[in-house]
Structures are given as structure tokens and as C-alpha cells.
Amino acid sequence: MRNTRLSELDQLREQVATLEQLQSLYEQESIKKTLQLEQALQALHAQNQYLEQISQELTGLSTFQQAILDSANFAIISTDLNGTIQSFNVAAERMLGYPAAEVVGQVTPALIHDVQEVIDRSRQLSIELKTPIEPGFEVFVAKAKLGQISEAEWTYIRKDGSRLPVLLSITAIRNEHYEITGFLGIAKDITAQKQAEQKLQDINAALNQTAIVAITDAQGIITFANDKFCEISQYRREELIGQTHQIVNSGYHSRQFFAEMWHTIAQGRTWRGEIKNKARDGSYYWLDTTIVPFLDTQGRPYQYLAIRTDITARKHAEAALQKLSLIASKTDNVAIVTDAKGYIEWVNDSFYRVTGYQLEEVVGRKPGSILQGPETSPATIAEIRQSLIQQQSFSGEILNYHKDGTPYWILLQINPIFDEAGQLTHFIAIESDITDRKLMETHLQNEVEERQRAVQELHQLAEQLEISNRELQDFAYVSSHDLQEPLRKIQAFGDRLKATCHDSLNEKGQDYLERMLNAASRAQVLINDLLAFSRVTTKGQPFEVVNLKEVLEGVLSDLEIRIEQTEATIDCDPLPIVQADPLQMRQILQNLLSNALKFRREDIPPKIQVRSQILTNGNQNCCELRIIDNGIGFEQKYTDRIFQIFQRLHGRGTYEGTGIGLAICRKIAERHGGTLIAESQPNQGATFIFTLPLESVPTEPLLTASGNHSNQGNHHD
Template identity: 30%
Template sequence: MYIQRILSGVFLVAFLSLVFFTTLAYLNLNDTYTLYRQDQIALDILRAIEPLENNILNINNGAIAYATQGHTQALEQHGKGLANYPRSLRVLQSIDATGLGKSEDMQRLMQHADSVISLSSRLVAQVKASPSGASFTVLEEKLHQHLYLFRAVVKAIEHQQQAKQLLADENTQSKLNNMLHTFIVFTAFMFLFFMATYWLIHKTLRSRQQAAELLREKEQLFSILFYKSPIMLALTELSTGKIIDTNDNSLAFLGYSREQVIGRTAHELKLYPNPQDRENVIQMVLNNQKVRNLEMRLRTQSGEIRDVMYNIERMHLNNLDCILLAFEDITDRKRAEKKLKDSELLFSTIFYKSPIIKSISDANTGAYLDVNDRFCQFFGYPKEEILGKSSTELQLWKNEHDRTAFAQKLRNEQRVKSLELEVKTKQGAIHHISTHAEILRLDGKECIVSAAVDITEKKQADELIRNLNISLEKSVAERIKEVSDYKYALDQSSIVEITDKTGAFIYVNDNFCNISGYRQEELLGKNHRITKSGYHSKEFFQDMWETISRGNIWKGEIKDLTKDGVYYWTETTIVPILDEQGSPHQYLAIRWDITSKKASEEALLRAVDELRMSSERLKEAQALSHVGSWEFSLEPQEAIWSDEIYRILGTSPTETPTKLESFMTFVHPEDVEHSRKMLTAQTYKADTSYQFNCRMVLKNGSVKYLYNEFKAIVEPDGKPVKLIGITHDVTKEWLAQLENERITSDLLQRNKDLEQFAYIVSHNLRAPVANIMGLSNLIRMLPPENSAFKKSMDGLQISVNKLDTVIKDLNNVLQIRRQINEMKEEIDLQQLVDDIKSMVANLIDKENVLIYTDFSRLGKIYSIKSYLHSIFSNLISNSIKYRQPDQRPIIEIIADKIDSKIYFYFRDNGLGIDLKAHEHKLFGLYKRFHFHTDGKGMGLFMVKTQVETLGGKIYVQSEVNKGTEFILEFEEQHMRQW
């Protein structure tokens, strides 16, 4: 029991001693932690002040360098410093230092920092706004003064914090010494106590106490080293990859909380953009390889990819195989390295690969120190022949006094801009250049830095533009005179009027005023109601208006009333003038006075009624007016012809029986059906005149044009029994009218040509000319070293080429009109097609084109071979060019002769044309309907122009994806068959 009591007492004393020592140790540790915390705060302040001080120095140095040297890099340094200043300031203000933000030193630090920023910003702004060479000494002195004060405050704060740190270290050392003394005394006491009582218990208790103390120290050390380390640390289990622990710095970097990462793997958190990277690291660790300075990439919680550098150690903790990962963020360093490389590459590219001619030479000797690739290419020398020699030695100047003047100007002004000079290449070619040069000090040496551009093409382009303007003005003047001559001829021979789309007069010629009795000012703005006679029905004018509104030509006879109340007749042709959409916007009317002709016809009709009374008078009248009379009984079919009928037909009663069929044998084949229908109709009305025109082919082969008018004798029951009529030989009048129509058609065609010419001038010439003028003005304002100068020169060349192409196209079109008198010749159609096929044989073979021809009904013709060759070639080329990609191209060319007309049919199975959308502009100049292949839109325009020049017409039938058919129609008399 005694031993037990002793043991109990020992244990009680031991317990009380342990409590006392633990309390004392806790108090000492708490004080130590407080001192450590103060030391840490002081250290954080010193760390935060250093980047702030560097930031302020960058702002100051950037502003001073920009003010003194004008470097844009200094301006960028100043701007970056301003951008980083708020972040540096927030870092300093966020440190948990009691009273630090309110201390006098801290306030003075902020004031001086703000002053430095304000003064540097003012200095930069004044440098930007002031001209070159201005002085800013006052601002620079103030800036230096506040920077000095700022750095003085920084030094004071650093000394203050270092003093606090030193004091904290001394207090910590004192606490440790006191704790050590206490521990020694307690140890000595416990040693004597336990030795006096139970040595074994004393020894055991002492051992346990030492073990507990060591564990606490290690835990504290690990906590400090691991959790508060500025290096990002993470501890993971090697086999499963689960994160065991990580420090605060790595959590802040990745953007996760501790609860989000503990127990999870990097794969679950998607930390590695490339999962294979982690597998490679694990493999290296398993192979017992040291992992040092390994660069990898990590993904943060926000999705940002950052570059990090790893150092990895393998260790065993609590019987677990683990790896400790230490890594640091090197993203900014990588970016800085890349930016430095990019800057070096940019400088190399700007100087050596620049399209501008650049060089650096010694200002005193003139020897070239460096030149770029363009310099060597332009002058034709290799670089090794240039370096160390002067321009005089290389004979680069056309005139030596140009170099002397250039050097003198550069010495006087220190800078030369846009100076035009003439230089000579190694091959002796003379070029014009525009030079910009400046004297600079490079590596302590006075050098001339020059940049030049070749303006030879610009000089040539200016000369070309002047010549083109002269040529264009001359061509326009010739065309205007030609159209004016035609207009004068038409005004002298015909009655001409032009109305707008509502029918109001916008132009009337003198002949219109003379026949109508109205002055020009009385007619302009009015419509045809001012001369309306009331003779024609409402339906007559409705039909005329509907015809011309659809864009068709209307022809007919109109009876009008003069201002004095006198009736007059005109033979009228109204031609709609269409706009680009194919709708009429004006109407051109050309008239001929036929009042006397109508009076003759009316007199003849009256004379017919008097035939029974005066046969001789009738014969004389008929002979004088070339009008014959006739009667035709319907049942039985008998006829009576006057002598003038036989004379008109060039026959006699003995040669030709007076029958309807005899008359029909003279009628032109194309007019037989209409004439027979008029003379054999069963629905004639009494007191109604019927008229028809027809052509008669006489025995000698000549053709006459007849005007026929008759009335029917109708019985009371309405049955017609006899036709009584006249036949007027109007061959002379008809031929005159045809000639007038030909002149009118030619005038309209030339008017269209002029409109097309005006359209081209206003659209196709105006755009390149405007571009040339704009680019020329821009080039005058741009220095040669400007990148826009080269682009402007390229644009100028493109515009000049376009202008030259349009003028060549216009010359080709005008050439067609002027070459109409080219000698005609006999043309073998099959040989013509064979020639074209041989010209495009490669294209035919490549596209596997099948061309089928049928000239069995028309083997040879007599025409202009070059025109026909161009027409056939363009149509064949278009069929091949606009073929369907999934079908073999098939082209059919067929010639035929029907009555007095010759037809050519061109058919293909190509892409076709949407006629609903494009019919009105199908044959326009520069009009294209498929853009998958090259073309200018000249082909169909040239075809139509050449066909019409040969006196023909062209028609088109087409459906999209079903092919196209072009039909050419010619009068046999224009292209007679052999």
C-alpha cells in the first residue's frame, strides 16, 4: 500500500507537474506565435513595398524616357506601370497590420506615390501635345523631387519594419531562453524526485514528455513550412491519385477551396488539359526518376490554362506511398519570353523583309552599314557588294549632283521627306524613287537612316491617265457628232417627237410644229389630245397604248387636227425606249405626212363610184395614180379587171384570165394566205371598207407592193354577192417607207449604241477614273514609307488596267460598226466550223464536247467571213464554258432556208439562262449570268452587234439546266446562197 501510495503520489505529482509545464509551454508557445505573426506581417509589408516601389520607378522612368527620347517603348512602360499600380497598392493595403493604413508614414507614402503618378501623366500628355523639341524641365524636376520623397518614406517604412522584425526576434529569443531555463529547472527537479522515488517511472515519464515535445515541434514546423509556404505545394497518394492535402497558395492559384480538393483526384478536378501529362509524371516517379523543373500546363477552376514548373518528391507518410508536388506559376515569364522573341522577329521583319527600300549608312563617309532585301533586289547588287561602299562608289545616282543636293538638304534639316530622286540600278535602268531620310545616332555613330519607294510606275500611270483622258474625250466628241448628224438628217426628213412614259411631249422638231400649226412651247408638256381629230375610236388608241407599253413598236396611220382646224394624215412609227429593267421610260415617234396620198385614195374611191358614168376619166385617173379597179362576183366566181390592173401586174387579158386564182398566182407566197382570206370571207358588211396590203411577184422576177381596198355588195338578207375595189401600186411609197424605216432603225440602233456608250462611260469608266483620281490624291499625301502607299500604287495599277480594258472593248465595238464595208466573200459553213474546232481542239478534247452540224440545205453563203467566224466562235465557246458539270456537252449547229430568209440554229444542253429574270439585259455589255468561270460579259453583246450589222436578228430560247437555243435570222438578199 505504501508503495501504491507513493506511486499514487508520484503519479499525482507527475500529473500536477505535467499540468503546470503544459500550461507554461502553452503560454510560451502562444507568445511565440504572436511574435511570429508580427514578424510575418513585417515581412509581408517589406515584400509588398518592393513591387510598389518598382512600379513607381517604372512609371517615373517611362515618363522621363518618353519626354527625353520619345521612344514608344518608354510610353508602353509608363502605361503598364499605371495599369499595375492599383494592384500593387491593394496588395499593400490588404496586409493585416494594425494601424498600418492609418500611420503617418503610410499616408505620406500614398501622397508621394499619387504625386509621382499625377506628374508623370501630365508630363506624358504635354509631350504628346507639344511639338518636337519642347522642354519640360520643371515637370521633370518636380517628378524627381516627389520620387525622392517617396523613396525616402519607403526607406523609413522598411527600417521601421526591420526594427520591428529585429525586436520580435529578440523577444522570441528571450522567450525561448526563459522557457529553456524553466525547462532545465523543472527537469532537474523531476530528475531528483523520480530518482529519489521511482527511477523507472521518472525515466518513463521523462521519455514520454520528450517525445510529446518533439511531436509538437514537428507539427508546428510542418504547418509553417507546408501551409504558409510561398511555393505551391500539394500532397497526393501515389496509387489512387487522391489529394491528401494542399497549401493555401496552391488553393488560391487553382481557385478551389480546401474542401473541394481534399480526397479528389486531379482527373476529377480536370486540372490537366492533357491527361497524358499526369500519367507521364507518375511513370517518372515510379521509375525513381527525379522530377526537377518540369514544365506542364494546369487548368484553374475558371477554365484558364496556366503554365507551371514542377519539382516532385516521393515519400512515405502513415504507411502510405505519397508524392509531394511543388510548383510555381511561370505563365507571365513564358509570355514575356514569347513577347521578347516576337519583338525581335518583328524588328527583323520590318527592316529586312519590308517591301520598302531601306538602308543605314555612315553620315560622314557615306558607306552603307546595313541594307534590307528590297534594297538589294531593287538595285541588283548582292548584299556583300553593297556593305562598306558608298552610293557614289556603286554609281547609284543618275546625276551626281542629286546626291550632293540630297546630302546638303539632309545636313541642313536633319530630316528629308518625300524627296523625288532619279537612281540607277546595276543593270543601268533608271528609276524614280521617293525618299525619306533622317540623321540618327546609332551605337555612338552618326548615321543616315533612309527609306524609299519606287514611284516609276506612278509616273508612268500619271502619263497614261493624261493620254487616256485625251483619247476618251476625243472618242466621246466623235460619237456625239455622229449622233447629232443623224438627228439633223431625221429632223430634216421626218416629223419627230419624244414623249415621256405618260405621253407628255418632251421634244418636238420643227416639222411637227409646221404641220400642226403649234409653237414648240405650246406643245411641250402637253399630250396628243392637243392634235386629236376625233376620227379614230377609243379602241384604236387603247390598242396603240397597250402595244407600246409592252415595249413593242407600233405602226399605223393617224388622222390629226391642226391648230387652225385642218385635218392631216401621218404614217406613224412609235418606238418605246427602254430602261435597264426593260420597261419603257420614253417614246420616240417618227411620222411622214401622207395627207396627199389619203386624198388621192379618197378621190379614187369616189371615182370608182363614177366609173359607170365616165370610163375614160377613170382610166386616166387610174393611169395617173397607178390605181386599178376590179369587180369580183362571189357566185358564180367571175372577175372584171381594169386596164391598169393588167399594167400593174405586167400582163395582158390574153395572157392572164380574169379570175381570182389568176390574181393569186402573182401574190407573194408569204402573203397568199392573208390575201385569200380577205377576198373569200363570208362575213362582209354593207357600206364598210376593207383594206389589205400584199406583195406581187411579176414574171420578170420583180416585186411590187399593192394596197387593196374594197366594199361588198350585200343583198337585203345580208348575203354578199359582189366585191368592188381598187388596187393601188404603192411600190415607190413602200420602198421609200422601208428606206425611212431602215434609217429609223439605224438611228435607233445608233441611239442604243450611244446609250450603251454613255452607260459604259458613266459606270465602267467613271469607277476606275474616280479610283485613279482618289488614289493619285492619296499618293501625293502619303509618305513612301507608309504601308498604304504600296497598296495605293497597286490599286492605281489595277484601276489603270481596268480603264485600258474598257477602252479597248469600246474600240472593238466601234470597230465593228466602222468595218461594215469590209469585202464580202464566199464562205463554206462546214469549213468555218472546222476551223473554229481546230482553234479550240484542246478544250473540246478536255471536256469531251460533241459538235453536230447540218448544212445540207445551205452549204455556202456570201457574207463577211470575219464577222461570221466571230459569231460562230462566241456561241460555241459559250456553250462549252457554261456546260453542265455532270453531262457531256452536246452542241448542234443547223442552217436552213425558209422562203426568202436564212436561219442558223445553235442548240446546247448547258446550264441555260433564267429569261424571266435576265431577258431584258441578255445582250447587254458586261452582263454575265454565271460566275463560276472567268468572263467579261462581252460575248453575247458582240454576237448581237455583229448579227445586226449584217442585217440580221437574233432570238434566244432557254430554260435553266435544260440548255439554250440561239436563232439567227437573215434576209436572203443580205446573205445570198450560192
């Protein structure tokens, strides 16, 4: 029993000992775990401090990155996988007009894109990727999802509804596992670029419509030809491409011409010139050509750009004007053309024959500076200068000097030429050599006692002058008549070109066309003037019964306003009935009465008498009409001179008139078998005595001036 208890006690002691050992181990392990926990807490604290530092640094970095994004000129927009906007930078706000707070959380593209444009792009993208792409956000990110470059032009719609073109690049945003977490869109405003492109397209379109354009390589092989080139050459584009310009070579220009052209452009210099080409149908056309070389980095041409303008019409006009000049150069009369300032531009062949000067000796000089001499009348020179200053015509005689010093007389007619705007452009002078006539007049003055002989010689001289004038008239008529048709064609084709192609011509082409039409118009005016000059006189009408009283009443009615203005009084006798040309009777009475009103004394109203009486001359009854005025009169010694053509006693600045009115009146009287003479004294008025048979037959056809001649002549003309 005792042994049994001892055994139980030993077991208990062993268990206590074991418990004590376990407690000791536990305490040791507890101390160890406590130390490990303290170390772990210290490590966690250190890690928290590190993470806080990292967080602060990341916050600073994020702020820096956002600042960069906000300062960019590109609109930068990020979205999640469903297209919901996550960020919207400042440039996007400026570009689209939305504040970021208003669009973040919204879905694109519905907000800022054109729906129809998205639909159209979905169709295009479906074809390109060979898989259906639904209209919507997928259109923008389909390529980015595939890892492809997604860059295209789109239209953004601003908040105010306005639109702008952008170049939009879209990139997928991926995490560290290369998984797509969203998308980033970067948009650049390309409005300026689009405007520049449109302007360039407009320029190219205008160039293609107005100019003939071709591009060749360095060897001259055509690589580009625009529609105008095809149109004028009549070749199709595919027929021109791959060919040289030999295909349109007309054979007009020499090899040296083209060799010099190639030498210029091969050295990198621009070449300009006029080229005659041949179209497919064999017709010829002229081009104003500019060839510009394009140079590589070594300064060597690698291609050439040729810009041409059709000048065929201008060349035809120049040819027609050259023909006109050729005709003018063959007349016996001297012809001189000066600019508006009076400097010589052209003279005909007769100029050399009369003056001894060649064209190249006088171009750029004034006629007076080389032809006038010590005996040339200063008064005549002054009268010519005054006419030129006033841009008026001049007609008169002047003494000039040959190159060798020999004096000669000319009958000079100068006329101003104006353009359509009324601006003076040129003067044209026609000179007839009247030296023989002047010598004859001098001879007659020195031998007054041989009156009969002098009269006969004067008639001969007048016949010579008539022949000379008739030759001039014949030349003017033939020249104007033969040139009418080609000039009409020039004007017709020029007008047709202006009506059909004016808008398609560039500014230079329009300028050339207007110059051509203006030149043709001026030529037409010149031809009409020449034609009118040749027809100053025409055959008179048959004689018929004419009541001179009715004729006089008609003339007085025509002059009614002038009579009132001058406060004139006219006292008329009854006038008889005669056999005459009614138009010429009206002309002579109107001329004589107009002169009586014109050449009045200052501050003295005109008093005019028309006196009539019947005279018997043998077996013939004649009517004598006297037109008597109280005007300025003239010296009796000028009685014959005033009836000569182009003769005047006063300058044009004093009294108007051409100097042919009284010459025509005398011719009318002579045609009717009558006479016209004058009697006068200075400041005592003048009396013009007109006689004609009551019944007469025309003695010869009369050359009369056309139109109303009431102001064509005067007693001093």
C-alpha cells in the first residue's frame, strides 16, 4: 500500500517536473515571440514611413504630370474601357469649350463627335479590318486594341455647335500585366493646315483652269500634263505622258533656240520665252512659256515645271497690225507715229526718202528736234505745241530741213489717238511734201506782172496737190477697206475669247486679252478715220427745183439757238426758185451764215443781211445772193487764200474750224455754174457774193464733205 502511494507520488513529482520544464520552455518561447513581435512592429512602422514618403513623392509626380498635360497644345482625353471620360486637360477645354468637370464621367463619342461621321467610319473600318465594327466607341479603339496605330482625321463638335478638324491619335493604356485598362486620345487642331490645303487646292485648280502646265524629268520626258495642255495640243494625257515635247514641235524654231533654252534650265536658271507649237490636227499655236527647274540637294535639276499661256490671238493681232504698218510704209506720204509725249515710235519708208533719216536715227526723239531749222516759223511751232498740249488736231504748213540741210515744205496733219478710256496714247502725223507748191507761190509773188502765167501755174500746182490728195485718199480707202475684214476677225475672235474664256484666264492672260482687244479697237478707229478722210467728198445729187426761201428758213431754224445766244438780227430779201442740188444749197447757206455769226466783233451783236437780185448775163438769168455782216472782216489781199483748203487766218485757239468750209462752198458754186467771191476790210464786216444760174446743169461731180457742215469753214479758214 505504502509502495503504491510512493509510486503515485513519484509519478506526480515527475509530472510537476515536466510541467515546470514546459513552463520554462513556454516562458522562453514567449520571450522569443515577444521579441519577434516587437521587431515586426518596428519593421512595419519603418515600412509605413517609407510608404508615406513614396505616397508623397507620387502625389508630387502626379501633380507635375498633370501640369505637363494641362500646358500641352493638344487635347488629351482618357477614358475607361467603356468610353467614359476619365480625364480632360486644359487644351481640351480650350479646344472644345467644355470645362473638365462637365465632361468627366460622360461617354464619348456621343458628346463631341458627329454621329454620321462615326457611322461612315464604322463601315470603312469594317472593310479594312474584315470584321464588323459597330458604330460607337469601338470605331475609335478597334485598332488600338489590336496594337495597331490608330491615327485619323476627325471632326470635333464644340459646345457652341461649331466644328473643327482634328488629327486624333488613340493609344491603349495597359497595366504591369499588359492588360488594357483604358484609352488615351490626343487631338491636334488642324484648321490652319486644312485652310492651307484648301488654298493650295484652289491655286492648283485656278492654275489648271487658266494655264497650260507640264512637268518633265531631267531628260525632258513628260511626267504630268494638265487638262489645258491636252486641250490645246489635242492629245490625250496618256499620249503625252512618257513623250518629250518633240511631239508638239512645230519646226518653227531653230535647234540653236532649243539648245540655248536647255543650257539655261540645265544650269538651274528659269527660262522665259515664246514658243510656236503644233497641235495634233496640224494647226499651230503660240505659247508664252516659263520653265522652272527643281533642284536636288546637289543643286542639280531633277525635274522641270513648265507654265504656259496661250498667246495665239495676240500673235495674230500683231501680224495684222504688222500688215497695216507695211501698207502705211508704202505710201508716198510721210507717216510718223509718236507716243503721248511726242517721242517717235515708228516712221514709214517715205520718211527716209523725204528727210534722209533712218528709223533707228529718230526713234525716241521728237520730230521737231531733228527736222526744224533756222527759217522754221516760231509761230507755227508754237501753234503745233499748243495743239499737242491740248490734245487736239493740227493742220498746217511748216518748213522742215533735210538731213543734208536742204529746206523743204510740208503740209502737216497731226491727229491724237485715244484709247477706250479716253486717255491719249499716240499722235499720228501725215506729211505731204509741198515744196514745189511753195516755190511756185513764191515765184508768183515775185512775178505779179505775169498774172496769166501765174494763174496757169497755180492751176497746175492745184492739180498736183489734188492728185497728191487723191492718192492719199485712195491709199486710205484701200488700206481701210482691205484691213476691215481681218480686223473684224481679230475683234470677233477676241470678243469670243473674252466671252467664253475670260474667267478661266489668269490675271496675266486677261491683261494680254484686254491689250489685244484695245489695240484692235484703236486700229478700227484709225481705219474708220482713214476711210472717213477718203470719203470727205462724194458725188453730188441731181439738180431739181429748189425754193431758196424754204431752204433759208430751214437754215435759220437750225441756227435759232446760236442766233439767240449772239443776239443777232438777220434781215432777208425774198429768195427765188432755182434748179439746184437742195442739200448743197442748204450747205452753202448754212456755212456762210454760220461764219457771219462766228466772226463777230466783241460786244457788238451781229447784224446780217441776206440780199437777193436777179441779173441777166447774156441770155442767161442768174440769181445773186449777198451775205453781208458787220463782223471782224479781213484784209482784201487774203480773198483768194480763204477759199483754199486747210487755209486759216486765225489760230484754232481763237476760232474753231478745220479750214475746208469755204473751199467746199466755192466748189458748190462752181458745180452749179456760178461763182463765190468775198469783199472785206478789217473791222468793217465782210460780204460774200454767191451767184448761180436760175436754170443750170451740173458742170462736174462735186466732192462734198458728209454730214452737217455748219461749222466746217469760215471766212478766215
